[in-house]
Amino acid sequence: MKILSNLLSLFYPKMCAACGNALQQNESCLCLECLLHLPETENYKEHNNTLRSLFDGRTRVEEVASLMSYKKESNVQKILHNFKYNGQKEIGKYLGEYFGKQLITEERFRKIDFIIPIPLHKKKLRKRGFNQSEWIAQGLSISMNIPYRTDILFREDFTETQTKKNRYARWMNVKEVFTLKDFKSIKNRHIAICDDVLTTGATMEAAIQKLQQVNDIKISVITLAAVIY
Ligand SMILES: [Zn+2]
Secondary structure: OHHHHHHHHHHOOOEOOOOOOEOOOOOOOOOHHHHHOOOEOOHHHOOOOOOHHHHOOOOOOOOEEEEEEOOOOOHHHHHHHHHHHOOOOHHHHHHHHHHHHHHOOOHHHHOOOEEEEOOOOHHHHHHHOOOHHHHHHHHHHHHHOOOEOOOOEEEOOOOOOOHHHHHHHHHHOOOOOEEEOOHHHHOOOEEEEEEEEEOOOHHHHHHHHHHOOOOOOEEEEEEEEEOOO
């Protein structure tokens, strides 16, 4: 198998998800050069970081951490684009694992009980074939040694016939509506919700507020990238 994969990579070399150069044998997803130059925020080192203040006055959160700062036309944008739209799911797992190694060095992140990926609409899931957040959760879970759960938080599916709900959603000005299942198992626990990018935080806020219906729950936020950091 190894010989075959080496042979295949000779003809179809794997590309760096950022710069597009062929990867070396010992590299995966990103070349060493791009990995060394990732615009890491390192905001996980600080409890009261600027990203956390994004949720001030909106909802209660414990820790908020993002691996990279997101800018248009940047390598980060290319990486996330390849991850989400070119089916390179391994990137999520790879960067999740990479970030998890950093997070776990901080006591505050070692207290997390479960990681919950932001669920994707069924429609989008069918189209994309995978939930990108779940792949990030997988990576985080490996290096942090914290289980991830996909059986708790779900995205409500709007159909054209559900006009009442649609109207309600519009009125609430919230496009994302979440539902909970089997939430007894996360009572009293510390949950980290993970996603690929944090922009306005609206989706995240909606998910957090849903989870906060569970008694004595603590919620943190972990993303691969953030617009404000
Ligand atoms: Zn590269």
